[in-house]
Amino acid sequence: MNTMDRRGFLKVAGVGGALLLTYPGSGALAAAAGAGKGFSFVQFADTHVGYANPPVNPDASASLQKGVDWVNAMTPQPDFVVFTGDLTHTTDDPQERRRRLTEFKRIAGGLKPKAVYFLPGEHDAGLDWGEAYKEILGKTHYMFQHKGVHFLVIDNVSDPAASVGEAQLAWIAAELARIPKADPLVVLTHRPLFDLYPEWDWATKDADKVLALLEPHTNVTVLYGHIHQEHHHQSGHIGQHAGMSTAYLLPAPGSVPKKAPVPWDAAAPYKGMGLRIVQDDVAKPTPEFTEKPLAGM
Numbered sequence: 001m002n003t004m005d006r007r008g009f010l011k012v013a014g015v016g017g018a019l020l021l022t023y024p025g026s027g028a029l030a031a032a033a034g035a036g037k038g039f040s041f042v043q044f045a046d047t048h049v050g051y052a053n054p055p056v057n058p059d060a061s062a063s064l065q066k067g068v069d070w071v072n073a074m075t076p077q078p079d080f081v082v083f084t085g086d087l088t089h090t091t092d093d094p095q096e097r098r099r100r101l102t103e104f105k106r107i108a109g110g111l112k113p114k115a116v117y118f119l120p121g122e123h124d125a126g127l128d129w130g131e132a133y134k135e136i137l138g139k140t141h142y143m144f145q146h147k148g149v150h151f152l153v154i155d156n157v158s159d160p161a162a163s164v165g166e167a168q169l170a171w172i173a174a175e176l177a178r179i180p181k182a183d184p185l186v187v188l189t190h191r192p193l194f195d196l197y198p199e200w201d202w203a204t205k206d207a208d209k210v211l212a213l214l215e216p217h218t219n220v221t222v223l224y225g226h227i228h229q230e231h232h233h234q235s236g237h238i239g240q241h242a243g244m245s246t247a248y249l250l251p252a253p254g255s256v257p258k259k260a261p262v263p264w265d266a267a268a269p270y271k272g273m274g275l276r277i278v279q280d281d282v283a284k285p286t287p288e289f290t291e292k293p294l295a296g297m
């Protein structure tokens, strides 16, 4: 069992197009030079199937497919793929919501890696407490394991108050009680588990309660979506990392008076859109991330 401590202060270094999250004395930079083993997986965030707004993305319906095709051509193939919510774009029509979720499932079903993990965003689940999502894609919170790494999938969107809620907190506590404190743990969720910018709904109301449960675990990484851009934050020893959307870019937190999608730039198509490759290994101090722009695919 790995006992290496993945705690430390975050450093960010660009190497060969890869964004490496390294820790003092970890040797991760050397490992990233080509010595790495372990496994990789892909994170898609905010695919928003059903989004139709040509001034923002004239290619929205094909953007997810573009990412899927690129993943299918990866060598070597990732072990699995995760989607961190907002699989579909919101709609008031329950039938249309089901149609969009089914369309998303069809496109994701075209991925070569057959292990694919989903969780909802507020666009998928915030208007019906996840009812349609559960019908079509299953549970909204669960755990899985892969090669010594535990993955905890948290739903912080089905409750329109943007809370995880007491019932799920009790479930998280029970699940974490079964895990040795030094085991690598990756948390997958939609909203950030910290107050990034609550004025734009970029927060989880009871994030402090989740972090208190995670705190005794020494090797924790949070991957989330929701904010449609790459972002990195340390909550004590817990790193929280947002990935790009395949559908549209949102402005930096608080950088404009009103949150609205960044318009399409004909001179730079797919600007700010992309996906993330995560290289993980229980023998390394922290996962390594490569952010892949859709523009280069």
Ligand SMILES: [Fe+2]
Binding pocket: 046, 048, 085, 086, 121, 123, 226, 227, 228
């Ligand atoms: Fe989104």
